[in-house]
Amino acid sequence: MTGTESPTHRGTPVIEVRDLCNRFGDHVVHEDLDLDLFRGEILGVVGGSGTGKSVLLRSIVGLNKPVSGHIRVFGQDLTSLSAAERSETEQRFGVLFQAGALFTSLNLQENIAVPLIEHAGLPRSQAEELARMKLALTGLPPAAALNYPAELSGGMVKRASLARALALDPEVLFLDEPTAGLDPIGAAGFDRLLVTLRDALGLTVFLVTHDLDTLYSTCDRVAVLSQRKVLVADTLDRVTATDDEWIQDYFHGPRGRAASYAARARAETTEE
Ligand SMILES: Nc1ncnc2c1ncn2[C@@H]1O[C@H](COP(=O)(O)OP(=O)(O)OP(=O)(O)O)[C@@H](O)[C@H]1O
Numbered sequence: 079m080t081g082t083e084s085p086t087h088r089g090t091p092v093i094e095v096r097d098l099c100n101r102f103g104d105h106v107v108h109e110d111l112d113l114d115l116f117r118g119e120i121l122g123v124v125g126g127s128g129t130g131k132s133v134l135l136r137s138i139v140g141l142n143k144p145v146s147g148h149i150r151v152f153g154q155d156l157t158s159l160s161a162a163e164r165s166e167t168e169q170r171f172g173v174l175f176q177a178g179a180l181f182t183s184l185n186l187q188e189n190i191a192v193p194l195i196e197h198a199g200l201p202r203s204q205a206e207e208l209a210r211m212k213l214a215l216t217g218l219p220p221a222a223a224l225n226y227p228a229e230l231s232g233g234m235v236k237r238a239s240l241a242r243a244l245a246l247d248p249e250v251l252f253l254d255e256p257t258a259g260l261d262p263i264g265a266a267g268f269d270r271l272l273v274t275l276r277d278a279l280g281l282t283v284f285l286v287t288h289d290l291d292t293l294y295s296t297c298d299r300v301a302v303l304s305q306r307k308v309l310v311a312d313t314l315d316r317v318t319a320t321d322d323e324w325i326q327d328y329f330h331g332p333r334g335r336a337a338s339y340a341a342r343a344r345a346e347t348t349e350e
Contacts, residue, residue, distance in 0.1 A: 090153065092117050092250060092282050093138060098147035100133050107133050109306040111147070115250070120276055120283040121311070122293045125303030126324060131286040132176075134303070135252050138284070140168050152249075169197060172248030174239050176255045180227045186213055186238045187223040193245045212241040217271055233264035237271070244275070250282045257289045269295045290329075290337035295344065 091114035098111040107130040115121050123131050136142035138149055140156065149156045151167055159167060180189045190209035194200045200208065210223050216237040227235055236256055243251060256272070257265035269292050276283055287293060293300055293314065301311035302325055310320045318329040318338075328334055 089116060091115055091150075092152060093284070094148070094150040095134070095138065096148045096150075098134070098137065098149065099145045100130065100137060100142065101145050106306060108137075108144075108147075111303075111307050113301055113308045113311060115282060115284055117282050118276075118280060119298040120272070120285060120296050122297035122300040123284065123286045123303065124288065124293065124300060124328070129303040130306070131303055132254055135173075135254055135284065135286055139171050139173055139252055140164060169246055170249045171252060172243035172246065172250070173252045174236075174243040174254065174256055176258060180235065180239055180242065182227055185224050185226050186218070186230075186241075189227070189238065190242045190245050193242065197246055209241070209245070212244050213238065215244065215275070216241045217267075231264075232259050233261075233267065236260065236264075236268055240268075240271075240275075244279075247279075248281070250284065251276075252284045254286045255288065256285070257287065257292050262291070265289060265291065266295070272296050290333055291340060294337050294341035 093113075093115040095111060095113040098108050099106070100108040111134070113134070123134065125131055133142055137144050138151070152170065154163075154167065156164065156167070180186075181192070184192070187206045187209040190212050191200075191202065191205035194205035194208055195202060198205075210220065213223055214220065218234060218237050218241070222230065222234060222238070225234075227238070230238065240253075240256070243253075253272075257268050260268060272283065272285075273296050275281060285292070285297065297314065299312055300314055300317045302309045302317060302320070302322075304322065304324055309322060309325070310317050317325065318334075329338070
């Protein structure tokens with residue numbers, strides 16, 4: 079890795095990716111990619127379209143088998159685990175995919191009860207009670223528990239999907255573009271919720287996003303994927319100062335500047 083880790087995040091990483099290679103046919107997506115995720119941080123993962131952000135996420139959560147490399151999770155190499163150990167480890171992860179992936183034929187409390195019944199073995203009534211608590215945690219009103227996904231706004235679907243990702247009390251939360259498709263107010267609300275939940279539940283968060291406002295308002299560190307590797311993984315100040323064309327265009331273009339001004343204005347309002 080060319081970037082130095084933030085001094086605020088020393089200690090053993092909960093996830094260590096080393097020399098990761100991913101290839102589809104002739105198309106090399108990652109080559110000797112390194113990345114650390116430290117306990118309690120929100121790490122934003124950015125990069126141009128097709129740089130392999132989602133493939134990286136899927137490799138870590140076990141949905142994509144890398145060509146080579148090591149992924150250590152909670153100190154254990156994923157490839158050395160038996161299927162049972164792997165499944166146990168993966169239950170310490172919560173994943174929110176871009177499409178949300180709720181079952182359309184189930185209402186929200188039934189949706190969130192599914193992992194509680196299947197993986198935690200809870201009886202249905204208890205699972206649905208717990209599901210209602212998870213929905214409340216994400217700021218949804220109690221009545222929403224009986225709604226079907228099609229009856230909800232995009233922002234509510236995202237919150238419900240987050241409630242499902244939190245169903246099994248994960249230690250690490252993986253989010254793939256959680257604010258995509260939300261209006262700016264809905265997106266800002268989701269960002270605040272994410273920080274509140276991280277603080278309240280002690281979560282570690284791996285967040286793939288294109289949303290500059292989300293990066294500025296939620297992330298402790300940002301990892302930039304470029305040229306098949308993590309070009310830099312550090313605090314926003316250090317990342318934005320990195321001498322790289324894509325980074326300079328992304329963070330110092332009109333949208334990047336607007337997000338940076340908005341973040342500064344928010345910080346000043348909080349200080350007053
Ligand atoms: N299962 C697959 N089979 C073949 N190619 C794949 C597969 N999954 C991903 N790819 C390719 O790998 C590359 C990286 O995909 P990925 O979805 O990780 O990009 P991304 O950085 O998340 O992009 P975006 O920001 O547009 O979502 C893309 O070129 C994609 O087409």
